[in-house]
Amino acid sequence: MGLKTKKEYIESLRALHPTAYMFGERLTDIVDNPRIRAGIEATGATYEIAELDEYRDLVVTMSPLINEPVNRFTLPPSSIEDLVARVKVNRKLGNFVGTCHQRCTGLDCLSTLSIVTYDIDRKHQTGYHSRFTEFLKYVQKNDLSANAAVTDVKGDRSLGPSDQDDRDMYLRVVEKRDDGIVVRGAKAHQTGSLSCHEIIVLPTRALGKADKEYAVAFAVPSDAEGLIHVVGRSTLDMRELDGCDIGNTLYSKYCPTVIFNDVFVPWERVFMCGETEFAQEMVVKFSSLHRQSHGGCKSGKIDCMIGAALTLMDYNGTAKVSHHKQKIIDMIHRAETLYACCLAASYEGSKQPSGSYYIDTVLANASKLHEGKEVAEAIRLMVDISGGFVADLPSDRDFANPEVGPLLRKYLKAVDGHSVEDRMKMYRLVEKMALESADTISDIHGGGSPEAHRVTIYRETDLPSKKRAAKRLAGIDK
Numbered sequence: 503m504g505l506k507t508k509k510e511y512i513e514s515l516r517a518l519h520p521t522a523y524m525f526g527e528r529l530t531d532i533v534d535n536p537r538i539r540a541g542i543e544a545t546g547a548t549y550e551i552a553e554l555d556e557y558r559d560l561v562v563t564m565s566p567l568i569n570e571p572v573n574r575f576t577l578p579p580s581s582i583e584d585l586v587a588r589v590k591v592n593r594k595l596g597n598f599v600g601t602c603h604q605r606c607t608g609l610d611c612l613s614t615l616s617i618v619t620y621d622i623d624r625k626h627q628t629g630y631h632s633r634f635t636e637f638l639k640y641v642q643k644n645d646l647s648a649n650a651a652v653t654d655v656k657g658d659r660s661l662g663p664s665d666q667d668d669r670d671m672y673l674r675v676v677e678k679r680d681d682g683i684v685v686r687g688a689k690a691h692q693t694g695s696l697s698c699h700e701i702i703v704l705p706t707r708a709l710g711k712a713d714k715e716y717a718v719a720f721a722v723p724s725d726a727e728g729l730i731h732v733v734g735r736s737t738l739d740m741r742e743l744d745g746c747d748i749g750n751t752l753y754s755k756y757c758p759t760v761i762f763n764d765v766f767v768p769w770e771r772v773f774m775c776g777e778t779e780f781a782q783e784m785v786v787k788f789s790s791l792h793r794q795s796h797g798g799c800k801s802g803k804i805d806c807m808i809g810a811a812l813t814l815m816d817y818n819g820t821a822k823v824s825h826h827k828q829k830i831i832d833m834i835h836r837a838e839t840l841y842a843c844c845l846a847a848s849y850e851g852s853k854q855p856s857g858s859y860y861i862d863t864v865l866a867n868a869s870k871l872h873e874g875k876e877v878a879e880a881i882r883l884m885v886d887i888s889g890g891f892v893a894d895l896p897s898d899r900d901f902a903n904p905e906v907g908p909l910l911r912k913y914l915k916a917v918d919g920h921s922v923e924d925r926m927k928m929y930r931l932v933e934k935m936a937l938e939s940a941d942t943i944s945d946i947h948g949g950g951s952p953e954a955h956r957v958t959i960y961r962e963t964d965l966p967s968k969k970r971a972a973k974r975l976a977g978i979d980k
């Protein structure tokens with residue numbers, strides 16, 4: 503009980519036995535599979551930095567709920583300071599792992615449920631908030647990681663959940679029993695689901711009255727009976743299995759499709775069941791919190807990209823080239839504006855009826871919209887500075903080959919004093935940060951597609967006040 507070390511976290515995953523497939527085969531050694539392990543290591547970093555003097559004060563805080571020190575990834579914010587800390591921790595971690603650490607989505611679910619379960623209870627006199635609070639105590643006391651299972655597979659996008667030919671295209675309740683519910687469906691793009699102890703399910707969209715069976719939120723262990731994780735392909739994934747040309751030698755990211763093949767959920771783990779009018783609040787709160795989380799960790803990843811570009815400038819002999827310096831400035835500018843935007847969303851946050859704090863929705867969505875374009879631009883600048891070997895560097899195995907290796911070493915040398923090996927390693931890291939689809943595509947679609955950010959910005963902005971300001975200046979009375 504209490505804070506877990508990274509070692510204890512990894513050992514605790516060994517006690518779970520999830521059903522998982524990858525490349526058509528059932529996975530038996532999940533924790534030691536190199537592809538999954540690289541993702542587990544990334545989530546493990548959230549435990550590791552809680553042990554390091556440099557980060558401990560930022561990551562570990564007292565939980566008012568259990569009155570014990572907890573990792574911030576189990577703590578729904580209860581002050582502006584907590585909202586700000588979310589961003590700072592994510593930036594440090596993004597910089598530490600150079601990819602996605604995969605633990606923020608669980609916190610975003612916990613934070614959402616800490617607000618919305620209370621709101622549902624107020625209207626319907628249900629008991630969701632106390633159930634959720636018990637679950638939260640369990641998560642905090644055991645320092646658990648959770649995954650956010652939000653994105654349904656959705657079938658025909660022009661149809662709502664109840665209008666689909668196959669009603670399982672959105673996860674739904676197929677049976678209600680005295681002791682709980684049975685759910686069926688599939689959630690796509692489940693970041694790090696096998697690196698987690700718990701899977702937290704929320705609805706993926708606003709729902710109408712006809713969609714009652716889809717209005718469900720709950721938590722199940724990641725190895726619950728009937729749950730099947732199918733690990734998706736990502737560019738460069740075979741390199742991790744192959745143990746060669748990996749790029750980021752420590753961490754990676756994977757996203758399974760998770761199938762709920764009639765999974766039983768006991769009532770004490772059900773946090774919404776049938777209250778369709780609260781689905782929208784759940785989705786907006788979760789996705790906005792998640793969009794804010796992204797801004798922190800992606801500004802941290804840009805920090806790594808800046809470091810890689812600067813190092814290659816040293817290795818290649820372009821450290822004094824003025825357009826490279828300009829491009830570094832442009833990268834820094836992107837990291838800092840992204841960071842500033844999600845920090846602003848925190849400082850403009852507010853207390854909710856449940857006592858939890860919530861960020862400013864418009865600023866959080868503006869931050870994510872900015873991320874979708876500007877991280878891609880930062881990647882372009884990093885690749886521009888680095889040069890063409892990001893695309894087609896010979897393999898480590900060619901360098902190790904006795905015939906061609908010495909020739910490659912001769913021809914791929916650049917500035918004296920920097921080894922060819924170090925230069926190659928840095929190119930590989932740049933390739934990974936630029937082209938690892940499981941991470942880079944999340945800049946665009948993670949937390950919802952860009953249009954969802956736009957719609958939220960338009961809906962949540964106080965447009966009448968802007969019109970009033972313009973009319974006042976123009977001398978128009980009403």
Ligand SMILES: Cc1cc2nc3c(=O)[nH]c(=O)nc-3n(C[C@H](O)[C@H](O)[C@H](O)COP(=O)(O)OP(=O)(O)OC[C@H]3O[C@@H](n4cnc5c(N)ncnc54)[C@H](O)[C@@H]3O)c2cc1C
Nearest residue numbers: 650651652653659691692693940943944947949950951953
């Ligand atoms: C790397 C990565 C990690 C992710 N991690 C997670 C995770 O951990 N948990 C989780 O739950 N989700 C996760 N997601 C899922 C993410 O939230 C979704 O990808 C996103 O919401 C888009 O959904 P979709 O992929 O089904 O695309 P679609 O919804 O099909 O969207 C594709 C395009 O079609 C448009 N579109 C679709 N339907 C309509 C419509 N009815 N009207 C108008 N336009 C429409 C969209 O705006 C977009 O332009 C992740 C995604 C990625 C890429």
